[in-house]
Amino acid sequence: MLSAVGPPVTVRVPAKINLHLAVGDLRPDGYHDLVTVFQALSIVDEVSVTRAVAGAIEPGVVVSAVDGVDVSEVPDDASNLAWRAVEALARRADRKPDVRIGLRKAIPVAGGMAGGSADAAGALLAAAGLWRLEMGRDELMEVAAEVGSDVAFALHGGTALGTGRGERLVSVLSRHTFHWVVAVADHGLSTPTVFGELDRLRARPEAPRRVGDVEPVLEALASGEARSLALLLGNDLQAAAVSLDPGLRRTLRAGVDAGALAGVVSGSGPTCVFLCDGADAAVRVAAELAGAGVCRTVRVAHGPVPGARVVDGDGPPGPPGPPPPRPDPGPGAYA
Numbered sequence: 001m002l003s004a005v006g007p008p009v010t011v012r013v014p015a016k017i018n019l020h021l022a023v024g025d026l027r028p029d030g031y032h033d034l035v036t037v038f039q040a041l042s043i044v045d046e047v048s049v050t051r052a053v054a055g056a057i058e059p060g061v062v063v064s065a066v067d068g069v070d071v072s073e074v075p076d077d078a079s080n081l082a083w084r085a086v087e088a089l090a091r092r093a094d095r096k097p098d099v100r101i102g103l104r105k106a107i108p109v110a111g112g113m114a115g116g117s118a119d120a121a122g123a124l125l126a127a128a129g130l131w132r133l134e135m136g137r138d139e140l141m142e143v144a145a146e147v148g149s150d151v152a153f154a155l156h157g158g159t160a161l162g163t164g165r166g167e168r169l170v171s172v173l174s175r176h177t178f179h180w181v182v183a184v185a186d187h188g189l190s191t192p193t194v195f196g197e198l199d200r201l202r203a204r205p206e207a208p209r210r211v212g213d214v215e216p217v218l219e220a221l222a223s224g225e226a227r228s229l230a231l232l233l234g235n236d237l238q239a240a241a242v243s244l245d246p247g248l249r250r251t252l253r254a255g256v257d258a259g260a261l262a263g264v265v266s267g268s269g270p271t272c273v274f275l276c277d278g279a280d281a282a283v284r285v286a287a288e289l290a291g292a293g294v295c296r297t298v299r300v301a302h303g304p305v306p307g308a309r310v311v312d313g314d315g316p317p318g319p320p321g322p323p324p325p326r327p328d329p330g331p332g333a334y335a
């Protein structure tokens with residue numbers, strides 16, 4: 001038997017949205033090539049990793065949630081993505097995954113905001129700190145990409161262009177803080193099912209239109225103009241998510257009717273995100289959308305924010321990302 005001893009290393013790690021998501025055709029390995037622009041938002045999970053030693057409690061995962069987040073579907077066994085990340089790191093470092101992981105979740109589960117991937121990234125950074133591994137950023141990024149397509153971005157944070165499965169990243173110049181309203185559904189969508197639905201829709205004669213080039217999106221980000229960016233938000237997975245969950249059409253319309261500049265399904269959905277013309281506008285849109293009865297929870301968030309960061313304990317500094325636009329508001333907080 002093992003018990004958790006010693007101080008934990010604690011990491012905060014953000015949710016992501018895709019401002020642009022172009023999906024290529026199905027590859028022989030079951031994945032799709034992507035060209036995507038990620039942005040990290042101020043909805044943050046907290047991951048703590050503590051050393052477990054012989055004595056009392058098994059190593060493993062303990063999950064809790066901030067108000068309003070349903071963690072009933074989050075596994076506390078070896079299938080948890082955070083645990084898989086620690087195992088991958090332990091294999092790389094040739095040691096045992098002798099830790100207890102604590103997850104405090106604020107990121108919607110199965111919402112297309114990469115919550116599991118965020119926890120995996122947080123667990124990687126925390127365990128690397130706890131074990132004092134001499135591992136550079138590139139090697140940590142490699143382990144991250146092994147665990148899942150979105151994990152590398154959760155380490156990176158900020159705004160980034162992703163290619164390959166989404167794991168090859170280049171930072172994107174984004175001078176401005178953008179203000180978002182996030183509509184969280186009362187159910188999740190499975191990522192592989194949504195990719196499969198897109199393949200099915202594309203095999204029909206009336207295949208959905210593909211999103212345009214990414215360059216104008218990068219220019220809008222560099223200009224910092226929310227109104228320019230709003231015209232360019234696009235996601236190839238949106239048609240598939242809406243096909244599986246037609247109610248999303250109502251949600252998308254309700255956000256724009258409430259005064260958002262534009263709305264888009266986040267990643268594989270069903271979370272919808274709405275770009276607003278400033279922080280005050282976001283608060284107004286959120287209040288109106290909350291009254292429209294089209295989703296379970298409405299949150300206000302801003303981005304970009306930094307990627308996974310050690311906030312407590314003896315860890316290495318987080319991988320360099322862009323500077324925070326404002327102080328980190330705390331676990332699960334949004335401002």
Ligand SMILES: C[C@](O)(CO)[C@H](O)COP(=O)(O)OP(=O)(O)OC[C@H]1O[C@@H](n2ccc(N)nc2=O)[C@H](O)[C@@H]1O
Pocket residue numbers: 018021030031032033034036112114117147148149150151164165166191192195267268
């Ligand atoms: C939809 C996005 O969130 C956009 O950022 C990601 O592409 C999904 O990333 P993720 O959840 O980390 O996905 P993974 O755990 O790597 O893959 C889960 C499944 O999603 C599908 N998948 C994922 C990524 C990708 N580029 N092509 C795919 O077809 C595959 O069926 C894969 O088996």
Ligand SMILES: Nc1ncnc2c1ncn2[C@@H]1O[C@H](COP(=O)(O)OP(=O)(O)OP(=O)(O)O)[C@@H](O)[C@H]1O
Pocket residue numbers: 073074075079080081082103108109110111112113114115116117119120150188189191267268269
């Ligand atoms: N740490 C974790 N947090 C949340 N879900 C997890 C975790 N580990 C495993 N899972 C499983 O993964 C499924 C997808 O969860 P997640 O919240 O990562 O979805 P997502 O945000 O749609 O992912 P992505 O945006 O990366 O496609 C959940 O239904 C859950 O069963």
